Amino acid sequence: MAKYLLTKKDLLIWLKKLQQEYEVLAPVKEKKVYNFGHWDGKSLPDKSYQNTLKPPKDLFFPQHEILLKYKKVKGQRPIIKAADLPEEKRVIFGIRPCDAKSLSLLDKVFLGEEYQDPFYQARRLNTLIISLVCREPKESCFCTQPFSVEGSDIVLFELNDKYLVEPISEKGKNCFPSASYCEADFHIIDKIKEIKINTYEEIASADLTEKLDLIFDSPIWKELQEKCINCGVCSFLCPTCHCFDITDNQQGSKVRNWDSCMFSGFTKQASGHNPRPSGTERLRQRVMHKFKYFPDKYGVVACVGCGRCVEKCPVNLDIRQVLLQIKNGGEKLECRM
């Protein structure tokens, strides 16, 4: 695919042009953390930007979302009005490739063959994803493909004072004025491969789906769970976790809210029975869903190695260590980077 070289000034001019048509969201620093917010039209992420605290999923699948409103009328059927579909055209600039890939995983769930979520679909169709490849990984990251283009419409590589731009999708190609810029030569493209990554071969090469099949009833889950406080931070910050429930509020709305398999009420039934009665079954479910059930159904693990759960788990229950322990049949090993 053709790649183009832009100066920082060129990039700002192009983004400003996009801003005339789209709401441009970019990583915005507030209280020492980055999250996606309104782009100010002049600054680009500096060296302190590694990734956003919150994953981009809430830009497509918000934490709380009204699906429909209803009004009860005495003696009649309730009047129901579906919520309007989001129409805003947006650009998300500066998303990391692991997070862009997470959107392609969410697509499998929300835009599958059997069922398409109209709210998610509208946001995906109206959003242009411009990702920015990491120059250096965080200690907690363990993605093995920092150059992945999956889920991105356009990919950017930062090269000192220039940016290498690669339009990927048709949407990306249509939004990028390629005729205005020079095509990049291969020497520069080769340079990109020098970017450092955290290699995590022990995990990347492991066939965990087979291992997980064998250890469903293993004491390993209880042992791992002893540390976990079931706070749900790992699933709320995970870009690929997508479980939700739907509740009624007093104003007469059906609201979809994020949920977490780490919560005790997640599988609790109206009878009071809970098929996952303790933290042991809940932790097992989270790992199984990501590394066994999702691959069984969609052919790919539901983890992009962003490291958010590694960094933010309050008890340092490191998913990399969990995976290594599973790979080694329960034996505890220190991970090597």
Ligand code: SF4
């Ligand atoms: S963030 Fe850590 S403590 Fe909280 S639920 Fe996840 S694994 Fe357990």
Ligand code: SF4
């Ligand atoms: S499981 Fe952890 S490392 Fe993997 S995608 Fe989710 S938050 Fe990121």
